[in-house]
Amino acid sequence: MAGPTERGETAIDWETIERSPEFQELVQRRRGFVIPCTIFFLSWYLGFILLAAYAEDFMGERVYQGLTVGYCLALTQFAMVFGLGLWYLRKADNVFDPLAEKAIAAYSEDATHPGERRAKGESAGSASTEAVR
Amino acid sequence: MTFFAEINVEAVVIFSIVLSITLGVTYWASKRMTGASTFYAAGRQITGFQNGLAISGDYLSAASFLGIAGLIYLYGFDGFLYSIGFLVAFLTVMFLLAERMRNAGKYTIADVLSFRLRERPARTAAAMGTLAVAAFYLIAQMVGAGVLIQALVGIDFSLAVVLTGAFMLCYVIFGGMLATTWVQIIKAVLLMAGILVMSLFVLERVGFNPIELFNRAEDNTTAESTFSLAPGTFLSSPIDTVSLGLALVLGTAGLPHILMRFFTVPNARAARGSVVWAMFLIGGFYLLTTFIGFGARAIMGEAGVEAAGTGGNLAAPNLALELGGGEGTFGGDLFLAVIAGVAFATILAVVAGLVLSASGAVAHDIWSSIIRKGKDSEKEEVVVAKIAAASIGVIAILIAVIGGEGLNVSFMVGLAFAIAASANFPALVLALTWRRFNTMGAVWGVLLGVTSAIGLIIVSPKVWPGADSDTGSPLGWTLSNPGIISIPLGFLGCILGTLLSSERGTDRSFHELYVRSETGLGSEKSEKALSPH
Numbered sequence: 127m128a129g130p131t132e133r134g135e136t137a138i139d140w141e142t143i144e145r146s147p148e149f150q151e152l153v154q155r156r157r158g159f160v161i162p163c164t165i166f167f168l169s170w171y172l173g174f175i176l177l178a179a180y181a182e183d184f185m186g187e188r189v190y191q192g193l194t195v196g197y198c199l200a201l202t203q204f205a206m207v208f209g210l211g212l213w214y215l216r217k218a219d220n221v222f223d224p225l226a227e228k229a230i231a232a233y234s235e236d237a238t239h240p241g242e243r244r245a246k247g248e249s250a251g252s253a254s255t256e257a258v259r
Numbered sequence: 260m261t262f263f264a265e266i267n268v269e270a271v272v273i274f275s276i277v278l279s280i281t282l283g284v285t286y287w288a289s290k291r292m293t294g295a296s297t298f299y300a301a302g303r304q305i306t307g308f309q310n311g312l313a314i315s316g317d318y319l320s321a322a323s324f325l326g327i328a329g330l331i332y333l334y335g336f337d338g339f340l341y342s343i344g345f346l347v348a349f350l351t352v353m354f355l356l357a358e359r360m361r362n363a364g365k366y367t368i369a370d371v372l373s374f375r376l377r378e379r380p381a382r383t384a385a386a387m388g389t390l391a392v393a394a395f396y397l398i399a400q401m402v403g404a405g406v407l408i409q410a411l412v413g414i415d416f417s418l419a420v421v422l423t424g425a426f427m428l429c430y431v432i433f434g435g436m437l438a439t440t441w442v443q444i445i446k447a448v449l450l451m452a453g454i455l456v457m458s459l460f461v462l463e464r465v466g467f468n469p470i471e472l473f474n475r476a477e478d479n480t481t482a483e484s485t486f487s488l489a490p491g492t493f494l495s496s497p498i499d500t501v502s503l504g505l506a507l508v509l510g511t512a513g514l515p516h517i518l519m520r521f522f523t524v525p526n527a528r529a530a531r532g533s534v535v536w537a538m539f540l541i542g543g544f545y546l547l548t549t550f551i552g553f554g555a556r557a558i559m560g561e562a563g564v565e566a567a568g569t570g571g572n573l574a575a576p577n578l579a580l581e582l583g584g585g586e587g588t589f590g591g592d593l594f595l596a597v598i599a600g601v602a603f604a605t606i607l608a609v610v611a612g613l614v615l616s617a618s619g620a621v622a623h624d625i626w627s628s629i630i631r632k633g634k635d636s637e638k639e640e641v642v643v644a645k646i647a648a649a650s651i652g653v654i655a656i657l658i659a660v661i662g663g664e665g666l667n668v669s670f671m672v673g674l675a676f677a678i679a680a681s682a683n684f685p686a687l688v689l690a691l692t693w694r695r696f697n698t699m700g701a702v703w704g705v706l707l708g709v710t711s712a713i714g715l716i717i718v719s720p721k722v723w724p725g726a727d728s729d730t731g732s733p734l735g736w737t738l739s740n741p742g743i744i745s746i747p748l749g750f751l752g753c754i755l756g757t758l759l760s761s762e763r764g765t766d767r768s769f770h771e772l773y774v775r776s777e778t779g780l781g782s783e784k785s786e787k788a789l790s791p792h
Contacts, residue, residue: 138781140770153777160354167354168508171347175504178340178490179497185336186489192473194488196336203343204542210350211535218531230780 148229266413269596288434298435299366300522303785307529311536316443329571331552334493342545344507358527359776376698384705386624389515393617399671401659411599424656446608453601460582461554479560506742510676513683516612525785621647681745682708703756708749715741
């Protein structure tokens with residue numbers, strides 16, 4: 127198992143994979159998700175910090191008895207982290223991982239998902255290593 | 260604090276139980292040590308869930324548990340801001356680094372940084388960034404351990420530091436990452452259970468109505484209290500609050516002992532899963548700091564401030580004593596001892612992770628790749644790593660003992676986060692995403708990030724506590740947290756260094772790093788996948 131993979135490593139044509147439509151689709155779709163999410167979470171977080179820094183009175187206002195606006199906004203930060211975490215996990219499993227596998231299918235000898243792709247992956251792997259040599 | 264003056268028998272028993280379990284784990288792991296991959300990366304066989312627990316155990320230091328509880332107790336809402344920053348930081352880790360680190364790296368963050376750069380300068384810079392963060396963080400934790408154990412168990416500060424250091428070295432040297440991982444997992448379980456039980460006890464006092472907790476906390480303030488449900492008590496300068504907020508949210512993504520954990524899982528999918536597990540565990544923990552911190556204020560009030568010590572670090576243990584039935588009762592002593600044991604396990608797990616990452620920087624980056632130029636055997640590298648771990652550990656113990664209780668723990672943790680955010684984070688992110696980025700960019704970025712963070716802290720008012728603390732700094736500098744200046748400087752160094760040098764390509768191209776980090780093709784295999792079974 128280790129032999130062909132190691133020899134295969136030096137033979138991988140990285141530039142061709144990078145230019146392939148599958149890889150381009152992968153990075154574009156992942157970027158299309160990660161960049162807006164990153165802008166959103168950093169803005170929401172820094173907005174919260176700016177309010178805590180410059181709007182002390184607003185943050186100290188009461189929503190109900192001892193419950194302040196600041197604490198409610200703090201809870202939205204927790205909700206944001208949990209929500210984005212789960213959303214990214216789903217998106218990556220359903221969209222990004224299959225695309226990544228497609229992009230490197232010619233070299234794939236992935237032992238992590240046995241079963242369905244084993245036969246296909248192995249034949250594709252050996253065929254491609256023969257081709258590059 | 261007089262009741263801590265003699266040795267606390269319950270605490271000694273609990274500490275011994277914690278130590279025996281972790282030593283058992285270390286013995287088990289030492290039997291499974293096969294080489295560098297086990298030593299640095301636990302053979303890359305840790306599952307996503309296990310790694311999520313271990314990340315929590317690696318991350319939640321005594322500063323998170325005792326420190327935040329104490330800050331909320333003393334200052335209210337401002338203390339909770341730390342909880343938020345420490346948690347949201349994991350989104351930065353998840354979106355930008357976790358999977359890419361796993362795909363591109365081997366044992367250290369320098370592997371990723373220097374992947375397609377000229378190896379010697381880039382690796383040296385990355386190793387410096389790692390060592391700077393690890394050193395300050397490690398000394399802070401050791402001093403914290405000494406203060407805590409002295410107060411809770413009744414043994415001398417120096418002896419407490421030496422004991423902590425000895426166990427930390429034992430885990431790392433005999434059990435490597437495998438033992439460290441399981442120590443961190445055990446600690447995470449203990450810490451989560453401990454804070455959950457404490458929170459339930461607190462909630463029971465207020466009829467399980469969290470709002471009543473805030474009401475009582477506010478009722479329990481006097482004219483001289485610093486506590487408030489509104490911000491602005493601890494972080495009184497707005498620009499400092501923003502600066503700290505930035506360092507917290509970006510710093511975690513530059514902490515070498517956290518990033519190193521992503522090398523211990525079999526693939527990027529597990530790395531991703533482990534961040535989300537860590538988010539829920541760490542998020543749950545920080546949510547519960549509400550009940551401990553505000554609960555301490557609601558239950559102990561202003562009367563407990565003196566016993567809570569500097570920074571309120573003993574507020575949580577004192578609260579446990581109170582919840583268990585108070586001073587002199589069996590329940591109180593037992594609860595106090597359990598929480599002290601949890602805090603001790605907390606520190607041990609964090610310092611072990613730190614020493615391991617620092618030993619990787621010395622042995623894998625400086626010794627094996629730079630001095631021996633990759634010609635040493637794997638066996639030699641592991642031996643050097645163990646020697647490095649022992650040396651780093653002994654130096655940290657000595658500095659902690661000589662510096663003593665006077666060393667300001669929160670200042671050093673803040674410095675570690677500032678360096679991580681200003682030096683390691685910009686260089687790593689740009690190395691992985693910016694095609695043009697080159698060796699000069701990495702070197703300039705790390706150097707400017709480290710020096711500006713350290714320089715700005717040295718002139719900050721925290722270091723010069725004069726009679727008039729507002730003008731304590733010799734330069735009249737008023738910013739305590741350097742992040743807002745040093746993080747942009749770190750990025751600027753990376754960008755200027757890159758643009759001002761005309762560097763030719765190296766052996767490994769950006770194409771390779773880019774495809775490998777995005778897809779995992781060619782990434783390091785786990786030992787399970789390599790073995791014939």
